[in-house]
Amino acid sequence: MELLKKTAVEMRKALLAKEVSAVELVNETYKRVDDVEEKIGAFNSLTKEYALNVANEVDKKIAAGEELPKMAGIPLALKDNINLKGYKTTASSKILENFTSPYNATVSKKLAESFVPVIGKANLDEFAMGSSNENSAFGKVHNPYNLNKVPGGSSGGSAASVAALESAVALGSDTGGSIRLPASFCGISGFKPTYGRVSRYGLIAFASSLDQIGPFGRCVEDIVDLYETIAGYDEKDSTSLNMPAGDISKTFKNDIKDLKFGVIKELMAEGVNDDVKRAIEDAVKIYEKLGATVKEVSLPLLKHSIGVYYIIATAEASSNLARFDGVKYGYRTSEAKNLMEMYTKTRKEGFGDEVKRRIMLGTYALSSGYYDAYYKKAQQLRRLIKEDFDRIFKEVDVLVSPTCPTTAFDIGSRNEDPLAMYLTDIGTICANLIGAPAISIPAGFDKDGMPVGMQLISQILQEEPLLRAAYNFEQETDFNTRFANL
Ligand code: GLN
DSSP states (O other): OTTTTSOHHHHHHHHHTTSSOHHHHHHHHHHHHHHHHHHHOOEEEEOHHHHHHHHHHHHHHHHTTOOOOTTTTOOEEEETTBOOTTSBOOTTOGGGTTOBOSSOOHHHHHHHHTTOOEEEEEOOSGGGOOSSSOOOTTOOOOBTTBTTBOOOSSSHHHHHHHHTTSOSEEEEEESSSTTHHHHHHHTSEEEEOOTTSBOOTTBOOSOTTTOEEEEEESSHHHHHHHHHHHBSOOTTSTTSOOSOOOOGGGTTTSOOTTOEEEEEGGGSSTTSOHHHHHHHHHHHHHHHHTTOEEEEEOOGGGGGHHHHHHHHHHHHHHHHGGGOSSSSSSOOOSOOSSHHHHHHHHHHHHSOHHHHHHHHHHHHHHSTTTIIIIIIHHHHHHHHHHHHHHHHTTTOSEEEEESSSSSOOBTTSSTTOHHHHHHTTTTTHHHHHHTOOEEEEEEEEOTTSOEEEEEEEESTTOHHHHHHHHHHHHHHOOGGGOOOOO
16 A cells, blocks of 8 residues: 555656566556445456556566666556557447447557556546536546545546555546546646647547646656656647647756746635635745745636537537447447437437537537527637736736635535536636646645645646646645545
């Protein structure tokens, strides 16, 4: 257990010092999975053969004294909407229940090239649609800090596995907050890079203008190392940024005296839980103590971000999900009298309720007569929101807010009310709408012992000051070194 409490950086040291082998580390991880997985439900499937093969290779290289990439041998959970060749990729949907990936996502290829043992495919809300991981066709995920609470979504399995010590790090995808929200609810760090920094090739598309893959970890250094492992240009993704991903590891430990912080007024207002608010106020004091400048900033258009997001995201989803028709791959209904019935029955039986709701909303927003009133309006507002942020980023480097107005909520408490669920994302969605990098880091606990997450956002491509701000805060606090009592 003590071994599994180590961060990836510490695990690497232990591997290189030959205190533990990579195979032992993977086996210990699976022992932990055996012990706690029944309570947590973080994984849709395990990839034991894959992980042990990679670990074996790592051990051979260490024995031969070869140089190893930073993340080599570190047990990782892969969100189950990212393809791993030869293994199932289900997106937690019945429609892909028996789908085996015929190819690797670019991030999976990069993980393989860095000898990262993938422990298993992590549970998620179906097609990454949700904020609580209650929408999975393969069971809910439970929060390691309190099993009656949600872990956040949609990358709930990825986050819970790291918090429950079933993996050291994880990858998730973030369309409107799906990395940051579960990181915040599970007391770990989760990072969404600038749109286009990490290839989306092989990620099952939800809303293509918003989707971005990113890392989870128990410390900022692990986040930086994993980000550098997966980032970079990829010709297979037409939205991939054709520029170097930057060498953050060289400078993110420097001080932050040069940085200006802006606390987002609208995200500290009414409706924010008292304990959450206090945690962020305390965090701000730490930044001031470290010599940074802090002021309050206002983003008046932020309040429209949920409406804008749920039109754009559902519109794009309705188009992306058209490919699941029972013809090319995935589930097909067993009885249909004709082609039309085959399509409709396959989709009716294969998709869950939330996915159907989104397809209907998105199709409506795109249909002629409504396109101008909804979709076009939403795109125009998206532009104005971006201009609002551009204006603020002329004054400050890093924006500060709670990741979510509350800590993790009870399982079942919001699932019957889609609007209440959508409101969970008020703090996170804006970063996706503008394409900016954003991170959630542990910032305290509420009176019931549930983790509070602080969100930092910076201007597009400005990952370095963002991660430097996160690292410096972490050095001043010990929130990331506490563990859930399971
Ligand atoms: N909670 C948001 C949604 O349901 C965001 C999901 C995500 O980032 N994948 O769409």
